[in-house]
Amino acid sequence: MKGTFVARNEAATRVQTSDLDARLQRRAKWSRLDIRLSPYLYISPFYIVFAIVGLFPLLYTAYIATRKWNSIAGDTGTAICGATCGDANATSWFGNFDWVLHQPDFWVALRNTFAIFLISTVPQIIAAILIAHVLDSNLRAKTFWRMGVLLPYVVAPMAAAIIFSQVFSDNMGIINSLFNAVGLPKVAWHANPLASWIAIASIVDFRWTGYNTLILLAAMQAIPHELNEAAEVDGAGRWRQLVSITIPQLRPTLIFVIITSTIGGLQIFDEPQMFSSAGSYGGSSQQFLTVTQFLWRTGFVSTNNSNMGRAAAVAWILFLIIVAMAVVNFLLTSRISSGDARASRRAQKKGGAR
């Protein structure tokens, strides 16, 4: 194409110079336009798709949350809290939120979600640090071990949850069988609230511990070796090095891991949903019903007088809780591991520059 363009230009030179000028100008203009517009063109697919499946739903969900919205009838007016709030017919923009906050099941679900989140996250992060610490040494067959800890990541959470529902069977599943063999009593892993939280937390940890281990391992490898060597010269053992040097140095990565765990953990659905048999949602007495399951039950299960407006309200409440939790986590993590003030100031400066 360029060749013909040049050839034509040559022909043009012979005939008419003004024509050439016009062509060159047009070409320069086109090129400038190309340079100026291309970047926007390249980033537009993200923005277009995001506008449809991200931004629009985000704004729309705020609207839906104020409406009485049935999956069959659609939008049928301003939200009604109903008899639970006193007046059965009073309409209010916050009617759905009011209704949700009046549901005992919502509070149970919130408690369960937090319990599962805490029981899964705390041991998971400790385990991930320990495993990463062991992997961060002169091992034979490094790739093998790393792949080994990551294997559960490719198992779908719903599949893992089905497997674990049998590992933690209330009958003589493998865990109860082992308990029995060493003389411990059987545990009702599904019926007992605390036991069910532990079982579900272990499903989460099964899938995510290895993933977070590798993130932490990468961060560990970026720590300058001089630090550990200096500590060794000063007589610090392996354990002391881990606590006094490695963990404080990992802080930015730990914050990242904890915040992503918070965002994901508080939205947990697949694990509790698959942990029970198909008939019950979150256990026979809601002992492991989570907020997301409550959202789904409120908005999509027809037998439950489904109301999408109320489901949207649950989504907003959950969103606000997640934001609050992320902030709390951020503050906590930056407080806890700020071993020396200088390091924290440096990190803050870095964060500000970014």
Next chain:
Amino acid sequence: MSPTTTRRRTSRLTSEGRRAGGGSYAFLVIILLMSVFPLLYAVQIASVTTDNMYGLGSFGKAQLSILAENLRKAFSELDFWRALLNTVLVSGICAIAVVFFSTLAGYAFAKLRFRGRGPLFLFIIGTMAIPTQLSVVPLYILMSKLGLYGKLPAVALPGLVTAFGVFWMTQYLEQSLPYELIEAARVDGCSMISTFFHVALPAARPAAAMLALFTFVSQWTQYYWPFLILGTNNKALLTVAAATLRGGHFTDYTLIMAGVMLTAFPLILLFFFAGKQLVAGIMAGAVKG
């Protein structure tokens, strides 16, 4: 063969750190068993009859013929080939779309100058913090209005772009694509888009492969959104189909475990070939992020 003290000291200074002792290996073997055991337990349950599922004695009662029978039953009840094809299709399309759009946007953010570049990039990073739950209800209504309820495009559409992908490719191209290459292509008369195809896309290949892998895995393992939007068409994808094997009152877990095996096996197979890439991808992301 025993190394001298001096050699040990130098190796400590130059290599990646401490020498691992027997305790480290023992610890890792335990961790490895914990990540493999649940998968083996699924095979075990799929290999016994329902009245032999429980108790430690059940391990002696596993039979290959029962496993084969359960797998055969699950195979036909899942409509395995159709579900597999659909799952591969949805995950594959999302992986390709995410990689292409992310590379395009990442190239623009990393290497091109334009007004609003900083804020636009920050906006994308910001969207990563929005939980998926927040948009589930309106997305469901939107897809239903578009007539996509119960159809595969409704599953794939929200996964065509990811903020993480854009972030990932921007980081990578910023570091690994020299400006000289772009300038050379421009001097040679390449237009903006052909510069992208001839210079940026080839340079992005290693990061693109990892991104494709991650997108593929995360689409494949999804359950919540497909379950919601596919509704009664719940045999269309592997994860939702496997869940239908659970009955309302009576559930045959030996059959379900066979279904779970069929759902998980293709990805585990992929993992044997591409696990190294996944490991490298996670570690690279952490260092840069």
